[in-house]
Amino acid sequence: MSGFDKVVGSYEEAMAGLEDNMTVIAGGFGLCGIPENLIKEIRRKGTRGLTMVSNNCGTDEFGLGILLKDKQIRKMVASYVGENALFEAQMMSGELEVELTPQGTLAEKMRAGGAGIPAFYTATGYGTPVGEGKEVREFDGRHYILEESVQGDFSIAKAWKADRYGNLMFRKTARNFNPMAVTAGRVAVVEVEEIVEVGALDPDEIHLPGIYVHRLIQGTFEKNIEQRTVRNA
Amino acid sequence: MALTREQLAQRVAQEFQDGFYINLGIGIPTLAANYIPDGVEVMLQSENGLLGMGPFPLDEEVDPDLINAGKQTVTMARGASLFSSSDSFAMIRGGHVDLTVLGAFEVDCQGNIASYMIPGKLIKGMGGAMDLVAGADNIIVTMTHASKHGDSKLLSECTLPLTGKGCIKRVLTDLALLDIEDGRFILRERAPGVSVEEIVSLTAGELVVPEEVPEMAFQ
Numbered sequence: 001m002s003g004f005d006k007v008v009g010s011y012e013e014a015m016a017g018l019e020d021n022m023t024v025i026a027g028g029f030g031l032c033g034i035p036e037n038l039i040k041e042i043r044r045k046g047t048r049g050l051t052m053v054s055n056n057c058g059t060d061e062f063g064l065g066i067l068l069k070d071k072q073i074r075k076m077v078a079s080y081v082g083e084n085a086l087f088e089a090q091m092m093s094g095e096l097e098v099e100l101t102p103q104g105t106l107a108e109k110m111r112a113g114g115a116g117i118p119a120f121y122t123a124t125g126y127g128t129p130v131g132e133g134k135e136v137r138e139f140d141g142r143h144y145i146l147e148e149s150v151q152g153d154f155s156i157a158k159a160w161k162a163d164r165y166g167n168l169m170f171r172k173t174a175r176n177f178n179p180m181a182v183t184a185g186r187v188a189v190v191e192v193e194e195i196v197e198v199g200a201l202d203p204d205e206i207h208l209p210g211i212y213v214h215r216l217i218q219g220t221f222e223k224n225i226e227q228r229t230v231r232n233a
Numbered sequence: 234m235a236l237t238r239e240q241l242a243q244r245v246a247q248e249f250q251d252g253f254y255i256n257l258g259i260g261i262p263t264l265a266a267n268y269i270p271d272g273v274e275v276m277l278q279s280e281n282g283l284l285g286m287g288p289f290p291l292d293e294e295v296d297p298d299l300i301n302a303g304k305q306t307v308t309m310a311r312g313a314s315l316f317s318s319s320d321s322f323a324m325i326r327g328g329h330v331d332l333t334v335l336g337a338f339e340v341d342c343q344g345n346i347a348s349y350m351i352p353g354k355l356i357k358g359m360g361g362a363m364d365l366v367a368g369a370d371n372i373i374v375t376m377t378h379a380s381k382h383g384d385s386k387l388l389s390e391c392t393l394p395l396t397g398k399g400c401i402k403r404v405l406t407d408l409a410l411l412d413i414e415d416g417r418f419i420l421r422e423r424a425p426g427v428s429v430e431e432i433v434s435l436t437a438g439e440l441v442v443p444e445e446v447p448e449m450a451f452q
Contacts, residue, residue, distance in 0.1 A: 029281045030304040082357030104322025104364030111319040123367040127398025172315055174298040176281050179317045223297035229305035231289040
């Protein structure tokens with residue numbers, strides 16, 4: 001087996017080493033492109049005190065929301081948390097700390113975290129509660145705030161296809177936060193629908209190179225839909 | 234008569250120009266996609282990572298991997314492209330989107346907007362709204378002019394936590410279309426059958442009323 005082979009044999013092995021009070025960055029937008037089986041493994045493991053960094057926190061029944069039931073999440077960094085009654089209850093009672101972060105800033109925090117950039121200036125959030133207590137600088141007459149990047153002890157992500165070296169392809173809008181989440185994890189764990197042999201993917205069509213990926217596993221996915229909206233024929 | 238949701242959407246769509254890349258917020262802004270003027274081609278951006286959003290899918294076309302920023306299933310238009318959320322917000326922050334339309338709870342005559350939080354009541358988060366208002370030059374805010382109780386939402390200073398500071402230049406309410414210039418609202422158009430006096434009485438921030446205030450025209 002090659003040293004570049006990232007495939008692990010089980011979900012238990014995929015999340016081995018995850019400990020209480022760690023920071024985990026998760027890909028996904030709403031329930032789209034979420035690493036649903038890796039989340040279930042965290043639930044099974046019972047790891048607690050986690051800081052989760054993800055655009056949303058799932059619903060009460062699916063996605064990261066299932067980690068709220070036994071209060072496994074201590075702090076949530078997210079842009080939008082509207083779909084989850086349990087979340088709201090724990091936030092209002094103070095059991096769950098929440099850091100609301102603008103969506104683009106969150107994506108850039110992950111991107112920068114993976115790219116070795118400790119902080120960046122953005123106009124987003126200047127003059128709002130998000131900018132409070134943050135350094136402000138003026139460039140060309142506009143105000144910008146300094147936002148720090150983020151890295152995770154672990155990152156968990158979902159891709160469509162991978163080769164055994166962890167070269168990834170995503171599918172449609174299930175890409176969302178997944179590529180940046182992968183890059184920002186010290187241990188980056190990715191689950192995919194299909195693992196192919198090395199050489200089977202066209203190098204020009206790889207969305208994220210395997211250098212960022214540490215562990216890879218093939219799973220089966222429920223792919224729940226949050227808002228099934230259709231038009232009539 | 235105050236504009237209906239559909240009329241608000243129609244009036245928004247009158248601002249669409251051929252070749253525009255447009256981000257439409259959840260609610261009334263999204264409805265504007267149903268009223269794209271004849272001969273105008275626009276490309277709709279969905280901030281989760283899609284440029285070239287199509288209509289909702291037929292039942293058999295539903296794909297859980299293809300949703301819009303409101304988490305609804307969608308389709309892709311001809312010429313669509315897909316990308317990550319960081320690329321998506323590079324487009325937005327970098328000022329590459331031609332028009333952004335979004336809702337609000339309050340705006341004020343300094344161009345401030347409050348749209349994401351009512352302390353103690355509604356704390357769902359800002360999603361992409363803060364990036365959108367900070368990144369776009371051309372923004373239309375759609376909202377009701379006043380609350381059910383007749384309290385103006387067009388203020389001299391927003392009372393709710395801000396989504397963005399000094400970034401709004403155009404507001405479309407159910408009663409009027411207004412610009413914001415030099416710390417004042419300027420009344421540009423009124424809804425059919427709505428008097429200037431009614432608009433004045435329901436606008437708390439400083440309002441300039443030009444000599445001519447035409448009624449909005451609908452087909």
